[in-house]
Amino acid sequence: MPSSTEMFDIFCKIVINTVVITDSCLSRTGIGVYLGLSALDHSCKPDAFIIFNGTKAILRSLSKNITEYNNNLRIPYCDLLELTSTRCKYMQLQHNFICNCEICQNVELDRQKCSLRCTKCTDGFCPYSPEDEQAETRCKVCGEISLFNFDHLQKLYQQLTTDDSTEKNLNELIDLYCESEEVFSPYNVPLCKFAEKIMISAMKHHKYDEAAKTFYPKGLPPLPTRMLEYAKLLMLQHDEASFPILREALKMIRESYGSESNFALTTARLLDDLRKNLSVASL
Structure with a gap:
């Protein structure tokens, strides 16, 4: 022995x-x-x-x-x-090991994942880290400097990253998401993770998926499964926007899982059924 x-x-x-x-x-x-x-x-x-x-x-x-x-x-x-x-x-x-690859050593990538929404332009983002001692940062798109309320910023970040969502009702979570979305950029990962807890609200804002699209390698399964979940939730709301999202999800699923996989074939049938239902509803 x-x-x-x-x-x-x-x-x-x-x-x-x-x-x-x-x-x-x-x-x-x-x-x-x-x-x-x-x-x-x-x-x-x-x-x-x-x-x-x-x-x-x-x-x-x-x-x-x-x-x-x-x-x-x-x-x-x-x-x-x-x-x-x-x-x-x-x-x-x-x-039992620590990764030390080029991605893990890329400090700026993490700062983008925690980035703030530029106050000077529409599509800009300002790199940020929770360890920063000031809330003044330059936009990577327009180059202008944005100033933020440091205490408010720290409070919002803590609320996003603290796992106490079970203690809040849906309306409180939605309010926190909307407040945070005005401060944090679409590339902000904590905001993206928080949006998953209130996915229906996140879909209405159409900003939740930028971080996932940016940081997941093309073809990796998490993004197509997220797209499928979003499409299904829209289908429950009888929203016509579910069709293009489901179609995009099927394209990504075929790329990740293979065109002949059970997952792809099942999703294709779901898309076909949705197409027929939408056609009937439009008559």
Whole structure:
């Protein structure tokens, strides 16, 4: 029988190499150990990713130039939308290492993920960090300096990042989102994450998805699943805007999961049904 030291070593290897099994919408359904996939290292700028068909793991490429498996492929171990500090904390706890890639060393990228809305132009954003000691920052688009109320800024940021949404009713969450949207830019990840808690309200503003579109590599599954969720919520409201969003979601799902995947075929049927329903409603 192995010694306690050997047993602990085996346990640690299993925990570190465990892969979270998800369904088509990326909801967690279990965990497993896949030897071939465990050999692949993490990167915050991956060239492949894993999806599942039941418990069967499927490795898909983010580049058309990659056509076969090799040990040099890099996959994401965590949600790439998260700030560097959150990603590093997860890596340390779950995989016992700290990523030091070019993305993690890019301080300006994190400042964009926490950026403020420019007060001088329409589409600008002002890089910001919660550690900043002043609320004066220059817009990356127009180059003008915007001034913010420092105390109000810190209070809003804390409210966005504190997980106490269960203590607030929907109207309070919507009010906080609307107030925060006037201060934080569309690229602000905490604002994007907060919007997911009140997705119906976020859809009305059409600003919630800029951060996800910017920081998720094209082809990675989280963005198409988000688009599908948005489309379904609009469908529940009988909103005609659901059709173009669902159509875009199907295009992205085909790219991420494959045109012949069950997920893509199911979504295609949903789009066809929606098209027929909208045609009948317009008569």
